[in-house]
Every structure is written in structure tokens, then in C-alpha cells.
Amino acid sequence: MNKEISQLIRCKISAIKRLTWVLSTVCILLFNGQSAAENAPLSFEVSYLKLLKDHVATFSNINALPEDSGLLGAQLAVNDANSTGKFIGQTFTLSQFELNASQDLLKRIEQQFKSGVFVFLVSGDSGVFEAIDRWAKNKPVLVFNVSEPADDMRQTLCLSSVLHTVPSYRMKSDALAQWLVAKRLSKILLIKGEGSTDEHIAHAFSLAAKRFGLNIIEQKVWNFNTDLRRSTQQEIPIFTQTSRPYDVVFVADAHKDFAEFIPYNTYLPRPVIGSAGLEALAWHRVIEQWGAAQLQSRFRKMTARDMNELDFSAYLAVRSIAQAAQQTDSGKPAELIKYIHSDAFELAAYKGRKLSFRSWNGQLRMPLALVQPNAFVSESPQVGMLHPTNELDTLGFDAREMRCK
Amino acid sequence: MKKNTFNMSLLLAMLLGCNAITQAQAEELAYVSNEKDNTISVINLAQHKVLREFDVGQRPRGLVLSHDGSTAYLCASDSDSIQIIDLVDETVTGDLPSGEDPETIALHPDGKIIYTSNEDDALLTVIDIGSRQVITQIDVGVEPEGLAVSPDGKLVVVTSETTNMVHWIDTETYENIDNSLVGARPRSAKFSQDGKQLWVSSEIGGTLSVFDVNTRQVIHEFTFAISGVHRDKVQPVGVELSRDGTTAFVALGPANHIAIIDVASMDIEEYLLVGRRVWQLAFNQDQSKLLTTNGVSGDVSVIDIAKRKVTHSIKVGRYPWGVVVRGAK
Incomplete structure (x- = not known):
């Protein structure tokens, strides 16, 4: 009831306001041609x-x-x-x-x-x-x-x-890499799809890993020709088995073709980041x-x-x-x-x-948000990541990294 | 004999206990709205202790006291109402129609009219407390936030966070008489006691603007510098001006400090470290203490104003937003 009344009042008020605005505009035009032109x-x-x-x-x-x-x-x-x-x-x-x-x-x-x-x-x-x-x-x-x-x-x-x-992909990679540093997760298994964008994302992450001193222990390309919905539980653990242990799995899969099937199926029970699990996003x-x-x-x-x-x-x-x-x-x-x-x-x-x-x-x-599908996890730049002028420039290409062709 | 002693000491303890309660009732109480808990924490300011919490509507944010201190009006944003809280019983006794998503609230000096900003709808709603009716709604900028009524009751100003403006509104005609641009994301507005100045904080702009109310021109603009904190993280939010007109206090958000300003010289004299993401401020009755709500650390810092020291940190609910202090009875 009260809501209806308030809405009614609001309609009336905005109508009056519009009318007042039109009238005042007319007045300005009539009596003050000079300033009307300036404030058009x-x-x-x-x-x-x-x-x-x-x-x-x-x-x-x-x-x-x-x-x-x-x-x-x-x-x-x-x-x-x-x-x-x-x-x-x-x-x-x-x-x-x-x-x-x-x-x-x-x-x-x-x-x-x-x-x-x-x-x-x-x-x-x-x-x-x-x-x-x-x-x-x-x-x-x-x-x-x-x-x-x-x-x-x-x-x-x-x-x-x-x-x-x-x-950019690089900003997102830096945002995730900083979080890995903060969490002291330094050994990474990198998985990528076969597409050129997947390669691009993987490359951006390897640059970030280098910048923040992380270690990619192995890179693998996902090219299994199987129906993941039926056999992820069999296929992914074997695929993610490595000779050296890893702390975290980074997935580069631009179209989320397989990425979402990696969490909970890795050989070692480790968190998944990148295109699934923990993602770096502007929004x-x-x-x-x-x-x-x-x-x-x-x-x-x-x-x-x-x-x-x-x-x-x-x-x-x-x-x-x-x-x-x-x-x-x-x-x-x-x-x-x-x-x-x-x-x-x-x-x-x-x-x-x-x-x-x-x-x-x-x-x-x-700043970029690090999120899992249902919760905000963290935000990068991580606390303590310093930069001479602006901490936000620890994400993405800094001025001295420019390589104009 | 032994039994008797025991009884005596029990009786004594009970008497002391009763005495403590009576004393507590006579002391100042602070009420803090906990945005993420849908509660209000009641703090005894003499003991610096949370006495209890009571339930209110959803997403409680701005709150204000009636002049006699018996009633609080609270923006329950997600309940789309202003709740009337009887502070003697600590119960919600009714609602005022507020429009959708009220965030902040201000009381006209006559105590009869309440103004509230409707953040989602870019409106200022004017409510008559007696009849519990909306008098009018006024179009303002996107995400209206800070609200203040001039001491003579003739002006109400509202800041809009995404429009970056101060809207000056005549309280009699409800006409928007002027709009002043300020720094990005203006949050709080406060009139000086004499009504001659208006202080407006801009969170993302990192500035605090002082307006001359007559000319509606900015006469001074503060920026803040705290060593070890990047200037972009120094984000002015809550503002309070002392009753004697000498001192201003500004909450600086994620810089986790408040600034103390000498009003006469417009000098920033000191920064005090408080809890994380400090939001709103409130004085106690005699203005010997200043309370800050710290959103991220979920506590209230108590500042001894004479000593310029943070003396206590009191844990409250999740995301404490607003705070008011009710005087001793």
C-alpha cells in the first residue's frame, strides 16, 4: 500500500520536474540567449x-x-x-x-x-x-x-x-600468480587445450610464472578424444599424473571446453586455477x-x-x-x-x-577479483606486491616491457 | 557457619551484580548496525563492552536517534523500510515507508521529518514521522549516499556516489536548487554547527571539500598523505565536526586511519590508526570520545579525544556500518 503511494508520488514528482525543466529551459532560451548558447x-x-x-x-x-x-x-x-x-x-x-x-x-x-x-x-x-x-x-x-x-x-x-x-590475459595471469606466491604454491602443472588462444593463455601464464618466480614443473596438452562427461573420472587422473609433485593445476582453455572437468579429478588432490576453479576476472x-x-x-x-x-x-x-x-x-x-x-x-x-x-x-x-563460482576468494594485486609508481601496474605489461613493432 | 559465609558472599555478589546493572543502565550506550548480521550491537561505553545484540531488518545501515534518544530510526536496506526501534525495549515497533533500498538517514532539526536516500532508485525520500507517510520523493543522482540537514532546517543536501555531486535541496519547496560537482564517489556530508560550512568527503577522489554554504563554492579542499599507505588507498568516508567548531575528524576507509583537522587553520594535525576499512564516526554525548565503525575488521575503535589516542577496540558483528550514542538517563 505504502509502496504504491510512494510510487504514485514519485511519478507525479518526476512529471512536475520534467515540466519545470522544460519551462526553465524555455526561460533561459527566451531571456538569456547568450548563455543558453554556451550552456546548450x-x-x-x-x-x-x-x-x-x-x-x-x-x-x-x-x-x-x-x-x-x-x-x-x-x-x-x-x-x-x-x-x-x-x-x-x-x-x-x-x-x-x-x-x-x-x-x-x-x-x-x-x-x-x-x-x-x-x-x-x-x-x-x-x-x-x-x-x-x-x-x-x-x-x-x-x-x-x-x-x-x-x-x-x-x-x-x-x-x-x-x-x-x-x-588482458597477462593481467589475469599476473593476478593468479601473485595469489600463488601469497599462498606459497610454487609448483605448477600447466594444462592447455589445442587452440591458439589456449596457447596464448598458457604463454601469458608462463610469463607471469617467470615474473613471480614460480615453477611450471610440466606442461601438457589436452587432446583426448573422449566424452568427458562419462569418463572424466577415468581419464583426468591419468592425464594429470606427473613424475614430479605439483601444488596446483593451471588450466588454459579459452572456451571452457574441458577446463570445468579438471577440478576434483586431478591425480593429486590439488586446487585448479585459470579457466576453471579459481578465475581472475574484472567482474x-x-x-x-x-x-x-x-x-x-x-x-x-x-x-x-x-x-x-x-x-x-x-x-x-x-x-x-x-x-x-x-x-x-x-x-x-x-x-x-x-x-x-x-x-x-x-x-x-x-x-x-x-x-x-x-x-x-x-x-x-x-584490481582483479579472484573468484570461485560461488564466492569471492581474493583480490590482486596481493598485499605486499610493490611497484615504484602504482601497485596496479604489477598486473599486466609495464612500460618497460613494451615491444612495439 | 561455613554455609552462612557462603550465603553471605552469594548475597553480596548478587547485590553487587544488581548494582552493576543499575549502573550500566545509567551509562552511555552505543548502538552499532551490523550490515551482514542483521543485528544491532549495544555497547556500554563506560565498560567498553558489548552488552548484547538484538535482531533488526535486513542489511541494516544508516541509523539516527530521535531528539529525546528514546527511539532509533534504522535503514533496513534489503527490507526496503526504515524501522522504528524502541531503545528501552530494544525491539522494532514499526516501520516508516522509505521507498526501495534506503541507505542513509537524516532527521530534520524539528524532529518530525526524516530524509532517506534510496540508493538503487536515485531518489531522496521525505517522510513525515507522525503520520508515517511519504511526503515526496526527489530525483537525485545515481547512488545517493551522504545526507545532511542544515542546523536551521532550511536545506537538505545529498551526495550521489556515481554522479559525483552534492545536490542542494530546499526543505520547504523540495526544489533542487543547485548541484555541485565534487571528487569521485562522494560519501558523507556534514554541516558545521553554525551552518556556514558543509564538509563533503569523496572516497575515490581521495578528497574532502569544504563548501561555503551561502555561495555554495568550495573554500578548501583537503587531500591526505599517510606514510606507508598508497595515496589511492586513502579514501575519506565518515566526517564528524566537534560541537565547539574547532576540530574535524575524517575516517579514511582502507587506509585504516582517521585524520584530525584543526578547523581554524584547516591543518591536518594527526592521523590515528584504527580498525580495517573505517567507515562511520560518532561522538559520545560530551564529545570526550569518538567511535569508529571498521567494516572489514568487524570492530569499533574508541578514541579518547583529549589524549588523541585509540584506547579500545570492541568486537561487534559483521560489517559494522552505522553508529549512534545515546546519553545517560
């Missing part, structure tokens, strides 16, 4: 471009991401930006494009740019970003990579026009500290599902531009770009630390 409402259009990928066949489909992952994160951030924007005369809109080939995506981005859009969120692969980066040279555009963790994009390709709001439904509970519930209310890492990366991208617009009170692309790349930029993102972009590779620096 700023509007920002954000384009979300998604390169459609071929579906990868896996044993079990239960872990597939919802199709609208990413987009809904961007939508929530647009809603938040508009809630803020109504007090400062800024509006944000979102348009979405799904494209089958990278050429189509490039054409679309060009077309959007010509119609005045300069903020692009892109969900695609390394190749698309290389092409976009060539296109974007000397153009006043903001391109956010919200989906691709590939390390070459952060170390060797040197994409000067792309900002990454999704953490997961179990995160609730630092105000995260509010973001989780806002997202759930809007979408009736949990927010995942892709949603969060897109959310951060829109929040970055909204933050820059709020702080600079400018709609000029060059000013916004300059601000986002500057030391003044700081993003509050439910992580308990201010986030900012690394000047050397455009990666958003952030």
Missing part, C-alpha cells in the same frame, strides 16, 4: 559495434555467455550517465550494430563517424582492432576494446587509438564490496540476469566518457580524449581504487 545541452552518441563470431563447439553449453553480454553493460552506463546528465545538461544515447565481417564493421564505423559519432565500443578480435587503429589515425575518435584480452594488442601492436577496458556476480552490490542490483533489475565481465568492460567504457564529459563539461572530442589520457582522469568503478588508463598501451589499470 551536450549530447553524446555511443556506438556499440559487435563482430559476430562463429560459434565454438564445446562439450557443455551451460557456460555460454548471453548474446547481449556487453551491450547491456553499455546500456546501464548510458542510463547512469543520463541520471547524472540531467543535472548538468548532458544526454547520452546508445546505438548497436552487429556485423558479420571486419570489413562491414569498418564501413559502419566510418559511416557513423561521418554522421558525427566519435565514441565507439567495439567487441571484436585482434585483427579488427588493428584495422580500426589504422583507420583512426589522426581522427578525433575514442575506440574502446571491451572484449578482447589478447596480449599482443597491449605489448607489440601498439594500437595508439584503442583503449582497453577489458583486462563476477559474487563481487559486492566497494558499492558493487548496488551496481549488481541495478544491473539485475534492468536485465534479469547477472552482470558478467564483458558487460562490466562495456560499462567502464561508457563511464569513462561520461566521467570525462562531466569533468571537462565539453562535447569536443579532442578535449575529452586529452582528458581521458591525462593524469587527472580517475574513474570510480566499484573496485575500491581509482582506475586510469596506462599511457604506454591504453590498458585500464584495475
Whole structure:
């Protein structure tokens, strides 16, 4: 009863508020033409471009991401930006494009740019970003990579026009490696799939292991041609039997084809990390500290599902531009770009630390959560991991590790 | 004879026991809302001991006392209500309609109106205590948090964490008269006793802004530096200003310290180490003590203000959030 009344009141109030806003805008226009021109409402259009990928066949489909992952994160951030924007005369809109080939995506981005859009969120692969980066040279555009963790994009390709709001494989590997150091688990059995991305993840982890002084005692490739659902209990123990003991098993399996079947089936009873068991993620439904509970519930209310890492990366991208617009009170692309790349930029993102972009590779620096499917386990950087300027830079490629081609 | 002695000592013990209870009732009590336990811990401030805990609604956070101290109003966020708690019986006696997910709460100086921020809905709800009715709801920024009513009762301000603003609202017309940008993730707002200044903490921005209330302009901005703590971890949250207007106290979140500021010179004079992730602050009645709720370590630190020393650490429930002190009867 009370709720109904309060809702009714709320509707009325917001209607009155809208009317007042319209009236006051009219008044400003009528009586103060000069300042109205200066304070004209700023509007920002954000384009979300998604390169459609071929579906990868896996044993079990239960872990597939919802199709609208990413987009809904961007939508929530647009809603938040508009809630803020109504007090400062800024509006944000979102348009979405799904494209089958990278050429189509490039054409679309060009077309959007010509119609005045300069903020692009892109969900695609390394190749698309290389092409976009060539296109974007000397153009006043903001391109956010919200989906691709590939390390070459952060170390060797040197994409000067792309900002990454999704953490790289290397950041995730460093986050897990730091936890292993903290737990004194130094002997690792590394298992990887046959795919090139699996190899990529395994390589990132071996770099992290080297950085933090961990010992990979053996590497194995999973290529058994068996139905794991029926025979994991027979197959995995034999597969994970080694001549030397290990403290932990790291699994590199980008599509979770077999990773989820490794825990509880290893030859030695050891924890599993990487693509199953303990994962390093920018976001997961179990995160609730630092105000995260509010973001989780806002997202759930809007979408009736949990927010995942892709949603969060897109959310951060829109929040970055909204933050820059709020702080600079400018709609000029060059000013916004300059601000986002500057030391003044700081993003509050439910992580308990201010986030900012690394000047050397455009990666958003952030703490990563280490989670198991139903609980938050830890957060990296681990306590005691030191860095000359910013502890967050103990995760991922530091400035001196850049190898631009 | 031996038996008699035993009885006598038993009687004596009982008398002493009774005496202790009477004394305890006459002492100051602190009430701490435990966000993850759905309880309130009752602390005897003379003994620095938790006397008991009692059950309240879900996810209890902000709380405030009625002027006579007999009643507490508590935001039970996940119960979507403000609970009215009789502090004599320590029972929940009723609810105020609060809108969804109330987080923080402030009482108008007239004691008749309550303001609460609805974190999930970006609203400020105004509630009439007498009729238990919502008077109005006002649109504010995303994740409204800190709330304060000016001492003359004419202004209510609310900070919004994700919009990074202070919203200034007229308490008579319910009009949002101004919005001021502050550092990232503003948390607490406090008016000075004379109503001339408003102090606002920004958790992620790491700043504390002091506004001149007349002009609504920032007249001073503090940043904090604690040796051995990275500046990004110094995150101002709760703010309290002493009644005499001389001193400000600021909780610095995961830096696990509070800062003590001399208001006249605007100098940060000292940092005191307290529990982990220090959130909210409250004075006792004569302002000889300051209490801090420490979210991660699940305890309350007691600071002797004259000595500027943390004298006690009192274990309470999980994620202690708000704290109020009720004076001696």
C-alpha cells in the first residue's frame, strides 16, 4: 500500500520536474540567449559495434555467455550517465550494430563517424582492432576494446587509438600468480587445450610464472578424444599424473571446453586455477564490496540476469566518457580524449581504487577479483606486491616491457 | 557457619551484580548496525563492552536517534523500510515507508521529518514521522549516499556516489536548487554547527571539500598523505565536526586511519590508526570520545579525544556500518 503511494508520488514528482525543466529551459532560451548558447545541452552518441563470431563447439553449453553480454553493460552506463546528465545538461544515447565481417564493421564505423559519432565500443578480435587503429589515425575518435584480452594488442601492436577496458590475459595471469606466491604454491602443472588462444593463455601464464618466480614443473596438452562427461573420472587422473609433485593445476582453455572437468579429478588432490576453479576476472556476480552490490542490483533489475565481465568492460567504457564529459563539461572530442589520457582522469568503478588508463598501451589499470563460482576468494594485486609508481601496474605489461613493432 | 559465609558472599555478589546493572543502565550506550548480521550491537561505553545484540531488518545501515534518544530510526536496506526501534525495549515497533533500498538517514532539526536516500532508485525520500507517510520523493543522482540537514532546517543536501555531486535541496519547496560537482564517489556530508560550512568527503577522489554554504563554492579542499599507505588507498568516508567548531575528524576507509583537522587553520594535525576499512564516526554525548565503525575488521575503535589516542577496540558483528550514542538517563 505504502509502496504504491510512494510510487504514485514519485511519478507525479518526476512529471512536475520534467515540466519545470522544460519551462526553465524555455526561460533561459527566451531571456538569456547568450548563455543558453554556451550552456546548450551536450549530447553524446555511443556506438556499440559487435563482430559476430562463429560459434565454438564445446562439450557443455551451460557456460555460454548471453548474446547481449556487453551491450547491456553499455546500456546501464548510458542510463547512469543520463541520471547524472540531467543535472548538468548532458544526454547520452546508445546505438548497436552487429556485423558479420571486419570489413562491414569498418564501413559502419566510418559511416557513423561521418554522421558525427566519435565514441565507439567495439567487441571484436585482434585483427579488427588493428584495422580500426589504422583507420583512426589522426581522427578525433575514442575506440574502446571491451572484449578482447589478447596480449599482443597491449605489448607489440601498439594500437595508439584503442583503449582497453577489458583486462588482458597477462593481467589475469599476473593476478593468479601473485595469489600463488601469497599462498606459497610454487609448483605448477600447466594444462592447455589445442587452440591458439589456449596457447596464448598458457604463454601469458608462463610469463607471469617467470615474473613471480614460480615453477611450471610440466606442461601438457589436452587432446583426448573422449566424452568427458562419462569418463572424466577415468581419464583426468591419468592425464594429470606427473613424475614430479605439483601444488596446483593451471588450466588454459579459452572456451571452457574441458577446463570445468579438471577440478576434483586431478591425480593429486590439488586446487585448479585459470579457466576453471579459481578465475581472475574484472567482474563476477559474487563481487559486492566497494558499492558493487548496488551496481549488481541495478544491473539485475534492468536485465534479469547477472552482470558478467564483458558487460562490466562495456560499462567502464561508457563511464569513462561520461566521467570525462562531466569533468571537462565539453562535447569536443579532442578535449575529452586529452582528458581521458591525462593524469587527472580517475574513474570510480566499484573496485575500491581509482582506475586510469596506462599511457604506454591504453590498458585500464584495475584490481582483479579472484573468484570461485560461488564466492569471492581474493583480490590482486596481493598485499605486499610493490611497484615504484602504482601497485596496479604489477598486473599486466609495464612500460618497460613494451615491444612495439 | 561455613554455609552462612557462603550465603553471605552469594548475597553480596548478587547485590553487587544488581548494582552493576543499575549502573550500566545509567551509562552511555552505543548502538552499532551490523550490515551482514542483521543485528544491532549495544555497547556500554563506560565498560567498553558489548552488552548484547538484538535482531533488526535486513542489511541494516544508516541509523539516527530521535531528539529525546528514546527511539532509533534504522535503514533496513534489503527490507526496503526504515524501522522504528524502541531503545528501552530494544525491539522494532514499526516501520516508516522509505521507498526501495534506503541507505542513509537524516532527521530534520524539528524532529518530525526524516530524509532517506534510496540508493538503487536515485531518489531522496521525505517522510513525515507522525503520520508515517511519504511526503515526496526527489530525483537525485545515481547512488545517493551522504545526507545532511542544515542546523536551521532550511536545506537538505545529498551526495550521489556515481554522479559525483552534492545536490542542494530546499526543505520547504523540495526544489533542487543547485548541484555541485565534487571528487569521485562522494560519501558523507556534514554541516558545521553554525551552518556556514558543509564538509563533503569523496572516497575515490581521495578528497574532502569544504563548501561555503551561502555561495555554495568550495573554500578548501583537503587531500591526505599517510606514510606507508598508497595515496589511492586513502579514501575519506565518515566526517564528524566537534560541537565547539574547532576540530574535524575524517575516517579514511582502507587506509585504516582517521585524520584530525584543526578547523581554524584547516591543518591536518594527526592521523590515528584504527580498525580495517573505517567507515562511520560518532561522538559520545560530551564529545570526550569518538567511535569508529571498521567494516572489514568487524570492530569499533574508541578514541579518547583529549589524549588523541585509540584506547579500545570492541568486537561487534559483521560489517559494522552505522553508529549512534545515546546519553545517560
